[in-house]
Amino acid sequence: MPDGWSRSLDAEQLADRRSDIDFSIPLPALPRIAPLLARAEGGAQGKASFAREQSLAVVDLTVDAQLTLTxxxxxxxxxxPVASRARIALVGDVDAADAVAPEFETVIAPGGRITVGExxxxxxxxxxxxxxxHARPESCGVLLADGPEEETQKPFAGLADLLKRGP
Ligand SMILES: [Zn+2]
Incomplete structure (x- = not known):
């Protein structure tokens, strides 16, 4: 099931079955992440483990990803790089989200359906x-001699005009 992460799934059913879903998602395939990437590459790997906690459908989500930002x-x-682990309660609407204990993140599953990709x-x-x-200045191009083009000074730009005018 290579594209299992993109399938719309029933959150309650996943919780009752205690489903485990391993995923490997190409980052450019995620519509809200793709525009943030400096390069259309990289992936997110991990596991979503569903369970029921009291009356809630919850998921233990581990994600390892290597993004390239600008x-x-x-x-x-x-x-x-991202290495995260979260406990997420899946709720039907915003009102239900308010009632969830603070140790959970909440994700709204409209009509009780979610995709692992979301x-x-x-x-x-x-x-x-x-x-x-860039966290380290030496990694940041601004401090290097060849900075970004829009910042480049052109000290000789006016020289041609000067020479043309002559003495
Ligand atoms: Zn930088």
Missing amino acids: CQRCMRPMPW LVEEELLLALPVVAL
Whole structure:
């Protein structure tokens, strides 16, 4: 079931069956993640383990992913590895989400249906920085001699005009 992550599944049924779903998702296939990537590559691997806790359908989600974001200082690609583990309660609507104990994240499953891809996408969005910046200055292109093109100074740009005018 290579594309199992994209199938719409019944959350209650997954919980009652205590289903385990292993996934390996190409990041460009996730519509809310794809536009954030500096390069259309990378993947998210992990496991979604469903269970029932009291009356709730819950899922233990582990995600390992290697994203490539764009540094907002030098506009160059930067790696952003994600290794997350979350306990998520699947609820039908916003009102139900309010009643969930605080140790759970909540994801709304409209009509009780979810895809593993949506859960992973939600988790990755939570793991992204507000502003992506290279952590180490030496990794950041701004401090290198060949900075981004829009920042490049052209000290000799006016020289041709000067020479043309002559003495
Ligand atoms: Zn940078």
